[in-house]
């Protein structure tokens with residue numbers, strides 16, 4: 001290939017729209033992550049229609065995971081997980097958020113144009129507050145709750161003048177009342193992640209939809225305040241049929257609910273998790289089993305099986321075990337061998353960080369010019 005052609009190719013590739021997504025390295029990947037987000041990330045990356053950026057959201061993870069050994073291990077696992085799921089380290093920019101300081105720098109700039117009431121409307125924050133409200137009234141009267149929260153900043157001796165409470169209850173309330181600034185600010189850092197690269201599409205599961213809307217709002221606000229067109233508006237890409245993958249209890253599959261099927265589960269683990277699927281007695285078709293089965297086989301493929309074994313939950317669970325194992329096994333093998341080669345994982349991240357730093361520095365020059373600190 002001649003230099004001119006290579007030059008044209010380079011220009012064309014820079015004109016491709018950017019796709020960016022991220023996952024926090026906070027726990028074992030599960031099939032909800034895979035079907036909701038990772039599979040689309042892999043497909044979009046392979047389509048070559050986008051320039052794919054995939055990020056390990058380690059600074060987001062720091063809100064809940066404050067242990068250096070675990071952070072390192074989970075980061076390696078997540079990168080190996082992405083690669084085992086089909087990403088090719090040579091074709092994508094796979095990087096750690098913490099390796100690119102422009103993310104936190106831009107988040108600060110966004111902080112200055114973002115109001116507290118706006119962030120208080122975020123679902124994740126509201127869910128947190130709801131948890132405080134949901135503490136049963138028998139456990140703690142609403143007067144005590146309010147008083148405790150209002151007086152939290154006072155010294156303990158003084159607080160106990162207002163209310164008396166047992167130590168356990170105090171611990172529960174403390175963890176709820178003392179939400180970190182980082183958790184409150186989560187959507188701002190995420191907006192920076194997305195906007196730094198002029199991202200066009202953000203493939204995610206349904207639970208992230210509002211975060212992408214926040215990124216759009218923040219982009220518009222910045223452009224408006226500084227009378228500029230620095231930021232482009234991103235769009236979420238959520239696949240309706242897998243927007244909320246259910247777990248073994250029928251609720252949304254989530255590592256925080258303990259209802260997951262791990263993406264690289266061993267056969268024994270698959271058996272254990274599938275046998276643990278909650279089956280509501282009575283119906284012909286165990287809905288929680290079927291909902292997971294439908295992820296890996298089409299409804300047409302499943303119809304004869306579910307007709308033949310109507311009402312026989314054990315047989316249907318056994319069929320699901322076989323299908324899940326067949327689906328997971330090749331990825332599990334790749335994952336296990338990648339985990340043997342942590343040097344290679346580090347090399348992918350180093351290369352990714354180099355490119356992400358170059359791109360984001362260029363964007364920060366525009367941002368600094370727009371706000372007048374250049």
Ligand code: ADP
Pocket residue numbers: 022023024032033034035036037038203204205206207208242243244245246252253254255256
């Ligand atoms: P978890 O809820 O287990 O903590 P994360 O918040 O780390 O998962 O999610 C990482 C990505 O996987 C996000 O894009 C999220 O939308 C997607 N995801 C997580 N759980 C599900 C699910 N049950 N269904 C669809 N997508 C999901």
Ligand code: TRP
Pocket residue numbers: 020021022023024057060189190193194202204208211
């Ligand atoms: N908040 C996302 C999650 O919990 C992770 C994330 C951080 C992300 N930054 C991002 C996702 C940017 C998409 C784009 O899953």
